[in-house]
Amino acid sequence: MSHYLLIYRRSTGDLQEIHDLGSDRQAALTYRFERERQQSADPDVEVVLLSAASREALNRTHARYFKDRGELATDVAAVLAR
Amino acid sequence: MRLAEMQDIAGLRIVENIGLGPQTQMVERIAGLFPGARIVDRRERPNRGYRAVHVIPEVDGYFIEIQVRTPLQDLWAQSMERLADEAGREVRYGAVPEGWADAIESLLSLSETMRQFEEYMESIRVERSQLPPPRHVPYGQRELQLQRTRLDARLKSLEADISHVSDQIRGSLRDWVEKKPKR
Numbered sequence: 698m699s700h701y702l703l704i705y706r707r708s709t710g711d712l713q714e715i716h717d718l719g720s721d722r723q724a725a726l727t728y729r730f731e732r733e734r735q736q737s738a739d740p741d742v743e744v745v746l747l748s749a750a751s752r753e754a755l756n757r758t759h760a761r762y763f764k765d766r767g768e769l770a771t772d773v774a775a776v777l778a779r
Numbered sequence: 780m781r782l783a784e785m786q787d788i789a790g791l792r793i794v795e796n797i798g799l800g801p802q803t804q805m806v807e808r809i810a811g812l813f814p815g816a817r818i819v820d821r822r823e824r825p826n827r828g829y830r831a832v833h834v835i836p837e838v839d840g841y842f843i844e845i846q847v848r849t850p851l852q853d854l855w856a857q858s859m860e861r862l863a864d865e866a867g868r869e870v871r872y873g874a875v876p877e878g879w880a881d882a883i884e885s886l887l888s889l890s891e892t893m894r895q896f897e898e899y900m901e902s903i904r905v906e907r908s909q910l911p912p913p914r915h916v917p918y919g920q921r922e923l924q925l926q927r928t929r930l931d932a933r934l935k936s937l938e939a940d941i942s943h944v945s946d947q948i949r950g951s952l953r954d955w956v957e958k959k960p961k962r
Contacts, residue, residue: 758853777948
């Protein structure tokens with residue numbers, strides 16, 4: 698299980714940074730709190746720490762950070778076509 | 780928000796390529812691992828269009844939220860989150876910011892048609908499981924053959940319904956993708 702830190706600007710849907718922090722949970726949490734402190738002045742920016750088996754799994758379970766409306770709609774159409 | 784007041788402090792999300800029946804079975808298996816876990820079934824009572832099942836066990840004095848979603852339930856939830864990023868996080872709790880009413884309405888309508896789609900698919904899965912495939916119906920077993928014929932007709936009707944609902948979903952999706960705030 699890897700830990701990923703995402704820095705995401707809500708209003709534009711822009712994933713500004715993504716870091717694969719490896720499997721050390723405590724180090725990942727420490728880094729997350731550090732980045733959150735740096736970003737706390739801007740409520741439009743979300744600092745998120747997520748854990749997943751792989752980057753692909755993360756793309757699937759948290760598509761909101763990676764896909765725009767059109768891409769999400771394409772994914773829905775693919776499910777309907779199965 | 781104070782940590783002690785939060786409903787859960789950790790979350791787990793499972794998105795599995797399954798239908799409604801197997802989703803229920805998965806939820807029951809997970810809940811079975813955590814005696815006393817609470818199950819919140821948002822398929823029966825969607826929360827502003829949100830459909831999923833949550834299992835909420837208490838582990839070492841802390842609540843953990845385990846979300847179990849089908850692909851459509853998850854894509855809808857991701858879409859609502861994406862809309863909330865653009866329109867304001869409060870839309871998830873019923874607010875309708877000026878100019879966003881159409882986009883929100885499209886997404887809520889999409890949730891309802893996705894529910895219908897998943898229920899039709901579940902009906903087909905259940906009906907298919909009730910009878911043996913045609914090649915296993917012994918010749919001369921008239922009642923079984925009649926049941927098979929009735930089932931085939933029912934499945935055809937369900938497939939037509941699914942096709943109709945799929946078209947509705949695609950229409951709602953087009954609306955949703957294209958709708959921008961009117962300011």
